[in-house]
Amino acid sequence: MLPRIALFIPCFVDQMCPQVGVDMVRVLRRIGCEVFFPEKQTCCGQPAFNTGYWEDARVVAERFLRVFDKAEAVVGPSGSCVAMVRKFYPELLPSPSGLTKFYEFSEFLTNVARIEDVGAAFAHRVTLHDSCHALRELGVHDGPRQLLKRVRGLELVEMDHADDCCGFGGTFSVKFGMISAAMGDTKTENAAATGAEFVTSVDPSCLMHLDGVLRKKKSPMQAVHLASILAREARA
Amino acid sequence: MSEIANPSRARILRRIGTALRDKTSLPTATITPLFAPVTNSLQRFVEECKANITETIVTRDGAESGARLRLVLAGIPEGEVFAEDTPEIRQLLQGFDGNLRWSSDGPPAESSRATITRCHALVALTGSVVTSSACGGRGASVVAPVHVVIARQSQIVPDLESALKLVADEGLPQKASYVGLITGCSRTGDIEKQLVIGAHGPQRVVVILEVNS
């Protein structure tokens, strides 16, 4: 029996790339989950935490946990935001509880729902970028690959240095924009070298940054979130 | 320089002591060996030497060791050969008529072509030689382009733990002001990471290893 899922839609997904959230919902419903959206949610606090404003982050984090207090399971399409909750809230808050019910989308599918084939079709060559928080804080590595391999028509290719940082890093992307861009350039070069048409990841912040880099250099390759790939339904 | 006053010493120690009143802890480590146990020490030693470019010459007795040593010396350019003064090495060099300097007469000259020393042990895991300043001095194992080590199979220890235990058990740090491991020849990768053999130390390390019958 799959739990009723509270949707965790990170603030910038809500405002800048809501389609990622929509696609995630589509997939969750397709596999038989009931989902709802706690409208009181705002932000997990990561921007303040990462910039060193821990007192401000703490207050927002406490509110965030209150919003999801009654939920059984919380699923979000962002490795970095879920990592903030599961891995960094213990540094920020005194003995926080109920953190283990927060899941990054792909790990919910593979580890909780135990599903790899979500009935998707996406006939393109795709390469996966391992986003840092998902990989190193949450241990997400094999799951997205297993999910992508079951997508009909999808050819998954591995890029060199798939686990190297894309260069986003939150406010780093504007504070040290030149370094962020160079890292993005290196990452997109590695992705393009595979001949892939799409680069995907479980982190919309990485993808927003890579998308900006790709379009600036007028690359034919596109950045697409894992949820958006999985949302493309296979016809019977 | 007379014993210099060092008031900072007390201040530093005091600050350290105060700092360490607050303890920090670490999860207990898994104390298992780093490497798989060495099963055939002699074979492993010879293999590792091949990999780190140490030449090994396996002999059956002192006579053969002496002959092979003189062959090595015959193959290097004319010049001074420096040897650690021990009865064994004197025996091995009987009949050698080249320019020879013994450690009892002083350290090797800058222009030495080769040095010959004993060793304390050989390490199978890494193909290393354990030496010290008691083996003909500090310079003996590094000053000349060729370093020959006279060793026996019984000196082979399996790994670094046993090598360091031997160093401690034999009281080497008390007896010798320098103790060290030598693994292969002098080398550098500082230019485009390309390996070049023979920087400031020997370009050839030769171990003449007498094995048990």
Next chain:
Amino acid sequence: MTTAAQEFLRWATEKSADLKHRRILRKNIDHYDHSLLKILPTYSNYEVARERSATIRHDAVEHLDQYLLQFEAKIQERGGHVFWAETAEEARAYVVSLARERGVKRIVKSKSMVTEEIHLTPALEKIGCRVWETDLGEWIVQLRNEPPYHIVAPAMHLSRVEIAELFREKLGGITSDDPKELVEAARLALRGAFFSAEMGISGANFLVADAGLVAITTNEGNGRLCTTLPKIHVVVTGIEKVIAHLSDLAVLWPTLTTAATGRMLATYKTMIGGPRGPDEVDGPEEFHVVLLDNGRSELLADTEQRDVLRCIRCAACLNVCPVYQQVGGHAYGTTYQGPIGSVLTPHLRGPEFDHLSYASSLCGKCTSVCPVKIDLHHHLLQNRRNTVRKGRRPLSERMAFRGWRWLMMGSGRYAWLSKLGLRAIRVLSGMGANPLKKWTEYRAAPEFPEKSFREMWRDGDV
């Protein structure tokens, strides 16, 4: 006068755009990665090596005074001198007066980051000493009059062609850029220095407490010659380098060599216990160990970051750092570079280097490879937090986060003001202004959706 932060941005801008530089660093680091891939299967489980190394170094740091005193007693028993220096100035003064009193004119140095930290060479040159770096990479950057580019590979940023040109200019007689020829030229040029120097200066990888030994590692043999031929040997080391037992080296030696260069052991694992013994053939007549504090005892008192003192200077964190790979070593503008440098430098040199803790995307790869398990990226976060708590952030940023906090404490105001904000950005962009300038300097502008997720949910579009 530019600040360190401004200098960093200048370097970062230049190097980030330098594709040749990027390729050179990538090539060197790929070589290291490849070596690591080959050596790691030799370990039963490299994680065990990391755990055990962390434990050994943790124990050493937790009992620092005890082990330092044990080490000192043994060195003194054998006729060596131990001097404790609180500051860089004190350490320099000791070595300089020693050189002056002994009439030292020629000095050979093996690699030591601590001697860079205290700027020892210029102080010795000032009293008329000639100082030769003898590690090939260090000597190359010395000839170029620049600081080391990397903790382990000082000349990593240079091609063979550049090195050949340098040698041609400084030494003459170079016919090609073949590394073999270049190394031979270096060997010949430095041999005279080794044999004529009156003082050899080295660092220390480890100070062994129970046996009273200074452990020094090199591949080239320069460390051996520096500690054999001159009549005075001086070791300059940080106090944190001490370890409890000789047997600890069985774990630390391979782990350090593997993390640093992807090999099992470096060629020369040297251990020095004192000046030459009374019956010894050769060796220095005098042996001095300078133990440097220079901010380390303060870091020890910071229990949150005490683990930083475990560092064995392998530079694995530099090799994997995506920021280092773009900006290179000189950009940091200080002795210790990369993640460890960013964490450590504010403690050693103060708030002028706070910016280094912000120049990171917090990818965490450094933490995952550190052989002594230092929590590097968490320390970067803590450094940022400390900077904020000390009120050292710009007012505009403090106000921005106050605003952010207010905004995020109410979903109504958050939703409404975000919508307003995005609309404003769209209007301003339409008018030709560039409100997202800092983003769009390097990336195409993002597309703005018609509705937010919550609006779509509310409208039943989801």
